[in-house]
Amino acid sequence: DFRFQRPQQLAVRYAENGHRVFYFNANHYKEPSVYQTGENLYVIDIHSDSFTAIYLTDWEQQLDSVKKQFKNILDSYCIRDAVTIVDYPNWIHVAQMLRKEYGFKIITDYMDDYTGFLNPAEDLVRSNCEKLLETSDQVIASSQFLSDIACKFNEHVEIVRNGTEFDHFHKAYGVREGGKIIGYYGAVAEWFDVDKVIYLAKNLPQYEIQIIGDVTSGENKLKKCPNIRLMGEKPYSELPAYLKTFDVCLIPFDTSTDLIKATNPVKFYEYLSAGKKIVATEIPELLPFRDTYVYMSNDNGKFLEYVKLCLSGKDTLQDDEGKMALARSNDWQKRYEKFMILSKECVPKISIVILTYNNLEFNKMCLQSILNTTAYPNYEIIIVDNHSTDGTGEYLKKLKNRHPFIKVLFNNENKGFAAGNNDGMREAEGDYIVLLNNDTIVTRGWLTAMCRHLENDAELGMCGPVTNSIGNEAQIAVTYHSLNELNQFSYNYTTAHLGEEYREIKVLALFCTMIKKQIIDTYGYLDESYGIGMFEDDDYSEMVKSKGFRITIAEDAFIHHFHGVSFKKLEDERFKKIFQYNKELFERKWNRKWTGHKMRAGVDGMTNLDNLINLSEEKWKDS
Numbered sequence: 001d002f003r004f005q006r007p008q009q010l011a012v013r014y015a016e017n018g019h020r021v022f023y024f025n026a027n028h029y030k031e032p033s034v035y036q037t038g039e040n041l042y043v044i045d046i047h048s049d050s051f052t053a054i055y056l057t058d059w060e061q062q063l064d065s066v067k068k069q070f071k072n073i074l075d076s077y078c079i080r081d082a083v084t085i086v087d088y089p090n091w092i093h094v095a096q097m098l099r100k101e102y103g104f105k106i107i108t109d110y111m112d113d114y115t116g117f118l119n120p121a122e123d124l125v126r127s128n129c130e131k132l133l134e135t136s137d138q139v140i141a142s143s144q145f146l147s148d149i150a151c152k153f154n155e156h157v158e159i160v161r162n163g164t165e166f167d168h169f170h171k172a173y174g175v176r177e178g179g180k181i182i183g184y185y186g187a188v189a190e191w192f193d194v195d196k197v198i199y200l201a202k203n204l205p206q207y208e209i210q211i212i213g214d215v216t217s218g219e220n221k222l223k224k225c226p227n228i229r230l231m232g233e234k235p236y237s238e239l240p241a242y243l244k245t246f247d248v249c250l251i252p253f254d255t256s257t258d259l260i261k262a263t264n265p266v267k268f269y270e271y272l273s274a275g276k277k278i279v280a281t282e283i284p285e286l287l288p289f290r291d292t293y294v295y296m297s298n299d300n301g302k303f304l305e306y307v308k309l310c311l312s313g314k315d316t317l318q319d320d321e322g323k324m325a326l327a328r329s330n331d332w333q334k335r336y337e338k339f340m341i342l343s344k345e346c347v348p349k350i351s352i353v354i355l356t357y358n359n360l361e362f363n364k365m366c367l368q369s370i371l372n373t374t375a376y377p378n379y380e381i382i383i384v385d386n387h388s389t390d391g392t393g394e395y396l397k398k399l400k401n402r403h404p405f406i407k408v409l410f411n412n413e414n415k416g417f418a419a420g421n422n423d424g425m426r427e428a429e430g431d432y433i434v435l436l437n438n439d440t441i442v443t444r445g446w447l448t449a450m451c452r453h454l455e456n457d458a459e460l461g462m463c464g465p466v467t468n469s470i471g472n473e474a475q476i477a478v479t480y481h482s483l484n485e486l487n488q489f490s491y492n493y494t495t496a497h498l499g500e501e502y503r504e505i506k507v508l509a510l511f512c513t514m515i516k517k518q519i520i521d522t523y524g525y526l527d528e529s530y531g532i533g534m535f536e537d538d539d540y541s542e543m544v545k546s547k548g549f550r551i552t553i554a555e556d557a558f559i560h561h562f563h564g565v566s567f568k569k570l571e572d573e574r575f576k577k578i579f580q581y582n583k584e585l586f587e588r589k590w591n592r593k594w595t596g597h598k599m600r601a602g603v604d605g606m607t608n609l610d611n612l613i614n615l616s617e618e619k620w621k622d623s
Contacts, residue, residue, distance in 0.1 A: 001043075003187075004236035005266060006111050006142065006162055007087045013336030015041035022073065026054040026088060032069055034076075044073060058090040058128050066094055074102065075495055080445025081375035083343050085109055086136070089128035096135065101499055103452030105137040105346045110146050111162075113262035138346035140339065143285050145262040158342055161285070163332040164269035170324065172243035172274035180311055183246030185212035185239060186267055191259050193252045193281060194218030199300045200250075200307060201225040207311070209250075212242055243274050248310040251280035255298060268294065272327035275320035277310040279303060293318050293326060344378040348455070350447050350514070351430030352379060354438055355420040357386040360395060362439050362562065367399060369441040373487075376447040381406045382424040386414040417533035418526035421510075425525055430517060437511040439562040441483070441613075443490035449557035450514040453501060461549025462515050462541070464508040465557035466493070468608050472597035473505045474553050478611050486613065490558040497555035507597060508551050510537040512559045515544075523547055527589075535582040535594075542590055560613065 001008075007023075015021045021041045028048035037043050046069045051057035059066045073079070082104045084095045098104040114129040115122075133139055133153035140160050141147035150157045182200065188211060198221060201209050205227055212231045215222065222228050234242060243249075249271040253260040264285040271278050278294040280286055281303070290296050295306035295317070309315040317323075352370065356363050370381065383396055385408065396408045409423055421435055432451055436442075450463045468478045480489040523543060526536050541551055583594050599605075 001037075003233075007085075007109065009163070009165065009332040010085070010109070010336060010339060011041060012038070013332055014340075015039060017336065017340070020077070020079070022077070022079070024091075028052055028054065028057075032072075034073065042077070046070070054088050054090045055125060058093055058124060060093050063093060063097065067097055070094065070098065078444060078491055081377070081448045083107055083347065083377065086132060087111065089114055089125050089132045092128045092132045092135070095132070099137075100456065103448045103455070106132075106135065107138045107140060107343060107346060108132050108136040108150075109142075110139050110150055111142040113146065113149070113258045115258070138342055140342060143262050143264040145258075145284060149262075156346065158338075160335055160338045160342070161264045161330070162266040162269065163330045163335045164266070164273045164327050166273045166324075166328050166331045169240055169243065169270045169273035169327075171240040172246075172276075173320070173324070174244065176244060178245070180207055180247040181245050182207055182209045182248045182250060182307065182311075183212070183242070184210070184250040184252065185234070185242065187213050188215040188217060188219075188222075190217045191254050191257045192217060193254045194221055196252045196281070196300055196303060197228065197250070198222065198225055200304055201228050203304050204307070204311075210242070210246070212239070239270075240274070243271070243276070246271075246276060248307055249276045249278050250307075251278065251283065251286070251294075252303075253281050253283055255281050255283055269327050269330045272323045275323045277315060277317055279306045279310060289326075291316070293323060347376070347378040348431040348451060349429060350376065350379040350432045350434060350451060351425075351428030351517075352381045352434045352436055352447075353421055353424035353428065354381065354383050354436050355386060355417065355424070356383060356388055356392055356396070356438050357414055357420075358388045358390045358392060359438060360388075360390050360392045363392050364395065366436070366438045366440050366442075369443075371403070373442055373444055374447060375444070376451075379405070379447060380429060382409070382427050383407070384409045384411065384420045384424040386411050386416075386420050414532070416528070416531050417510075418528045418530055418536050422525040422528065425520060428517065432514050433517055433520060434512065434514045435510045436559075437561065440512060441486065441560040442512075443487060443494075443558050443560070445494065446557045446559060447514075449494065450554050452499075453552060453554050454514060454516055457550070459548075459550050460516075460552060461519050461544040461547070462508050462513055462551045463554050463557075464513045464552075465554055465559045466502075467511070467559050467561045468611060469561045469563040470509045470511060471599075472507060472509055473502055473600045474509060475599060475603050475607065477603055477607050480611060481613070483613060486560055490560075494556040494558055500555035502553040502555055502600065503550070505551060505553060507538050507541045508553070510540070511561050511563070513537075519544060519547070519549065529585055530582045532578060534579055535586045538586055538594065539589070 011021045011023045015038060019040060022044055024044050028046060029052040030045040032047050033045045034042055048057060084098050084104045085107045086095050087109050095106045099106055115126045130153060133150050136154055139150040139154050139157045141150050141157060142162055147157055147159050209228045210231055212234050214233050215230055222230060251265050251267060261284055268286060280294050280296050282296050282298050286294055286296060297303045297306060385393055385396060393410060400406045400408045407427055425433055432454060446465060453463045454460050464474055466476045467474050469475060478489055480486045527539050530536050544551060587594050
């Protein structure tokens with residue numbers, strides 16, 4: 001709230017578009033605090049005993065302290081799915097910690113040439129800037145100059161330039177009374193061409209030059225000119241009122257500095273929002289607009305000539321409507337939309353494959369739990385319906401029409417578990433594929449958790465969650481009896497076991513399993529020889545292990561499982577025949593005797609029998 005610029009503008013847009021935003025201030029002298037400044041927008045102070053501001057420290061020597069403070073925020077606000085947007089290089093160690101332990105991808109908003117800052121911490125900032133550019137999952141540069149630098153360190157670089165809050169600054173549009181004023185607002189530092197402004201003042205003594213903003217360089221020289229008025233810093237909310245009085249707006253930056261070569265001036269778009277005439281130095285990012293939306297010269301005499309042209313009304317710049325049209329097309333909302341696309345693209349895409357066969361109420365429950373709970377930013381749902389006859393097909397068609405990331409395939413017969421899932425996996429675009437039963441309820445952070453384990457370990461091929469009901473080590477003891485209790489239990493359990501794995505397993509049950517797409521592409525799909533179902537999970541686990549990959553259970557991902565909904569509709573004798581046939585098939589294929597699955601210590605077949613969610617009593621929001 002010191003100066004409302006790019007980071008603040010983007011934070012506000014994310015919040016206004018429905019995302020929870022946690023904005024960490026760069027000063028560390030206050031006690032830890034969180035205050036909500038708008039819907040979905042939280043401003044946070046963290047504390048350092050040794051350093052007052054982020055430019056003085058990168059927290060490397062205080063990682064335990066900063067980790068504890070961040071963990072408190074993450075746990076208190078149930079943050080499980082997020083991206084970390086880094087605006088200052090010295091946050092690098094915090095961002096890397098969040099990625100490793102929580103799976104939050106790093107986006108560097110590269111908006112300044114940090115190597116151009118002249119301060120005591122210059123070497124630290126420069127070094128961390130290079131490390132951050134190298135390690136980021138996505139770099140978003142605000143100018144071509146910065147993009148060229150970033151491309152030396154990272155191949156994932158895009159440009160999103162600065163913008164304007166058009167409606168805010170458009171308030172300054174309109175005719176006004178009184179003498180003509182030449183104006184500038186923003187900081188006045190070593191990169192501000194003080195001498196050029198003084199030259200203007202001396203050659204235009206009949207006009208007042210107003211400078212709004214903090215002056216840290218050249219103040220004494222500026223004060224000597226009687227027609228230069230230093231007005232100090234003004235709140236963002238008041239800037240349009242001052243802008244309205246300007247007849248000519250200046251951007252007099254020293255273009256010999258790398259800092260200015262890297263700058264895409266926010267005030268250019270803000271000035272245009274009010275239809276103002278602009279005279280600037282030859283800032284590279286403004287060259288495409290030269291002589292159309294802005295006059296530009298580094299030469300003092302030519303700069304003066306352009307200002308006179310604008311004051312006299314004899315300039316040939318775009319008319320007011322043209323200027324404002326350009327500004328409107330560069331509104332911060334447009335910038336946010338590009339940021340949001342890049343936020344999704346830097347996160348691996350996950351394809352969730354769900355097989356349905358009747359059981360309409362379970363299908364609704366499963367799908368609505370995904371839509372209502374999953375904040376992971378880049379996923380698709382592929383539903384394969386094995387010829388349902390209970391209204392499931394009609395429901396899926398409606399759902400597909402409402403959500404463009406949902407695909408539905410309709411089979412003309414019940415092709416069985418393996419063949420149906422294979423149909424879905426062939427349509428998958430994701431880097432990871434989740435096979436999810438339709439008799440499940442997912443919980444907060446489930447995709448991020450499993451994906452994090454797979455990303456952090458090249459030897460890991462498949463990962464599953466813990467659950468309330470399954471016939472192997474994935475089952476844990478639970479204490480809930482309702483949906484609300486389920487969500488609370490899940491969050492408490494997975495938070496307590498963040499980053500942990502249960503590795504001593506032979507089989508991952510495919511009621512919910514995430515698989516690296518490269519494994520499927522390289523070694524194939526589920527074996528369809530098992531027909532309607534059973535033993536596919538044993539078989540695929542065996543295949544993955546035979547190729548040198550590990551399998552694991554993520555202790556920080558929890559899925560409620562009703563267990564065996566489809567197979568409970570089979571008669572006992574038919575179930576036994578399918579079981580026996582598929583067991584023998586498995587044993588022949590892998591040339592060994594099949595052994596039954598084990599439970600973890602403290603869990604047996606009687607565990608959780610009284611912890612059942614009554615499906616008919618739960619109200620599912622139709623998302």
